[in-house]
Amino acid sequence: MTDPTDLLRNIFGFSAFRGVQGDVVARVMSGADTLAVMPTGAGKSLCYQLPSVALEGTCIVISPLIALMHDQLRAAEAVGIRAATLTSADDNRAETIARFRGGELDLLYVAPERASSGHFRELLESAKIALFAIDEAHCVSEWGHDFRPDYRLLRPLLDNFPDVPRLALTATADAHTRADILEQLGIEPGGLIVAGFDRPNIRYAISPRTNTTQQLADFIIDNPGPGIVYAPTRAQTERLAEALTRTGRPTRAYHAGLEPAVRARNQADFVASEDMVICATVAFGMGIDKPDVRFVAHAGIPKSIEAYYQETGRAGRDGDPAVAHLFWGADDFARARQRIGEVEPARQSGERARLTALGALVETAGCRRAILLRHFGEDPPERCGNCDNCLNPPKAVDASVAAQKFLSAVFRTGQMFGAGYIESILLGKSSERSMTNGHESLSVWGIINGEEAALIKPVSRALLLRDALRTNPHGGLEFGPAAKAILKGEARVELVLPPARAKRRRRGRVTPNPVGDPLFEALRDCRRDLAKAREVPPYVIFHDSVLREMAAVRPASLSAMGEITGVGAKKLDAYGDAFLSVIRRAG
Incomplete structure (x- = not known):
């Protein structure tokens, strides 16, 4: 039986293809090379799993992480597909090679490091190859956010089998990255299929950090089911995992510094769980093929909008409602700019553009989803109805005057004090420090009061985010390149003030059993x-x-x-x- 529709029903249990799946499968079955850009949860793996059963020979799947391969292996075997992995973690490599040479495999998963080796090329020449599937194909591009050099060594392997179709798959690639993938993998531009980037089942929300642990605890209590909390550092993943146990949910930490056995156990426990929270660095995620993740929270900003899209995309892959909530601080942007200064000059412009785009997403009073989709070249509606700003519109205020006052206070105190001290100067709060420094006689002493006082903290965040202020090594604030235009009135500072926090819903609408059956x-x-x-x-x-x-x-x-x-x-x-x-x- 090789009819794709029959296979779809009998193997996977679906009566029809979703989205562009049918178009991609049709191209593969006809022997055409294809780059498919499909959102997470759109069923990318089916686009090579189904042809692997329909076509004569073995489909070689090149995948970046062993954990991801093993997850996909379980899913393939569960529906009756003959599959195997050939990795350094497998102790049955001789058996797998024998099955491959004997034509007993529909799918063979390998890492790019193995796929690009001469020995593997020789192995492939000993059996019939039906298809090359390159998963997470954005890793081939230096413009992508997860560049893997070994992916750029795949082209000779593919060219060695010119009659075997190649299928590249990714959920995350802007126009520049897509063009690079096509070139690096030898796929004609006409082979590009873009399904769109919208994940309508994910509700996006972004908030300034106030008390990270408490905010995350409240969020976790409100959102049942398994979830991921991304933290910027290894130490923070462990602190959060320990602190969040008070929510009553099982929690684990995950980062590259853990003992391999501990890391593997924590990952396995999370994958098998229906309510666990894992606090992790971004080392965790690409290798997880878990469809029932109900939320992804960020305790700090990701590297870019592309990274944010991919990381939040690990929620709700089963199509059920999911939540993505980012908690950010101005210091996140300050640290990111510092890191940009440490990379090679040729990359700095692109990294600054990525950070600016991320800042626009964080600061907007408009639809979060619309900004995400425009970033990937789409033309979405102005409002999605499923992000925090659409569901509960914030208030936007012109805080340019307050920003000028804040910058003036930073300047007149010598660009050496932190935000808290500057706030006390502007509010006229006397202290031994202000008297000793003689700052109570400054023209900026006590010039902010009344309703404007509530703007001081948001203004300081906004000035740091926009690079009008920077933090020196001692924690003091100093001018950044954007300060001059604000002080001269040439640039406005508009603040987005979140609405008053509504009473928390206990066990919100993401419950898997909404009707209580x-x-x-x-x-x-x-x-x-x-x-x-x-x-x-x-x-x-x-x-x-x-x-x-x-x-x-x-x-x-x-x-x-x-x-x-x-x-x-x-x-x-x-x-x-x-x-x-x-x-x-x-x-």
């Missing part, structure tokens, strides 16, 4: 038991959406169960009777 919970219990017995994560058995449909339809036979979306032949055979028993017991 007890049958759904019973089906989840059954799934949990099956997953534990087979030592796989629950989502490998079925996604929540499949269980919700089962609970709603209540199929009375295996044939009726087979009509549920996401129930393919292999899973029906393996799990159908167990779930039917639960449904029958529920009456």
Whole structure:
């Protein structure tokens, strides 16, 4: 059976392709080279998994991380695809090579380091190759945010098999990066398929940091299900993981400095969990193929909008509602500018542009999603209805005069004091320090009062974000290149003031069981038991959406169960009777 639609139904349990999946599969089946840019959760892996079964030979999947390969291997085997990985972490490499040479594999996952080696090229010449699939293809581009040099060594391998189609896949690539991927992998521009970047099920929100731990704790309490908290440093991941246990949720830390066994265990526990929170550096994520992540929170700014899009995209891959919340501070931008100054001069302009774009996303009073999508070249509506600014519009005020006063105070005190001291000068709060320094006689002493006083902290954040102020090594504020234009009135400083915080919702709308159906919970219990017995994560058995449909339809036979979306032949055979028993017991 090689008809793609039949395979889609029988193997994956879907009656129709989603989005551009059908177009991509059709190109692959016809032998055409393709670059598919599809948002996370749009079903990129199906675009090579299905052809791997339909075509004669083995599909070689080049993937950047061993953990990602092993997750995808589990998912492929669960639907009956003959798959294997060939990595340094596998102890069955001889068996895998024998299966490959014997034509017994539909999919073979390898890392780019292995794929670009001469020995691997010789191995491939010993069997029939159906397709090269290059996953996370943005890693091939120096313009991408996750550049991997080994990806740029793949072209000779691909060219050595000119009759084998090549399929590059990524969720994150702007126009410049897309053009570079096409060139580096030898794909004609006509082979580009862009599905769009919108993730409508993710609700975006961004807030200034006040008390990071408390803000994150409140957020986690409001949002059930598994989630990721990204922190800027290794030490902070461990501090947050310890502090957030008070929410009652299991928490783990993840960073490259942990012992390998601890890191692997924490990752495995998270992947298998239905409510765990993992506090991690950005070393965690690309290798996680977990569809039921209900939220991603950032305790500091990411490297760029591209990085933010990819990191937040790890939430809600199953299509259910998810939340992405970024907590930022002005010091994030100050540190980022310092890092830019340390990179080679040729890259500094691009890095500054990335930081400016990120600053615009953080500061906007408009739709967050619209800014994200415009960054990737789309033309979205002005409002999405599913970000913080659309759901609860903030107030925008012109704080240019307050900004000028703040800058004047920084200048007149010698550009050597921190924000707290400058605030006390502007408010006229006397202290031993202000008297000793003679600052109480300055013209800026006490020049801010009344309603304007509430603007001081947001103004200092805005000036740091815009590079009108910088922090010296001793923590004092000094002028940045943008200060002069603000002081002269040539540049306005508009502040976005978030609305008053509404009373928190306990266990908000991201619950997997929105109608409170007890049958759904019973089906989840059954799934949990099956997953534990087979030592796989629950989502490998079925996604929540499949269980919700089962609970709603209540199929009375295996044939009726087979009509549920996401129930393919292999899973029906393996799990159908167990779930039917639960449904029958529920009456």
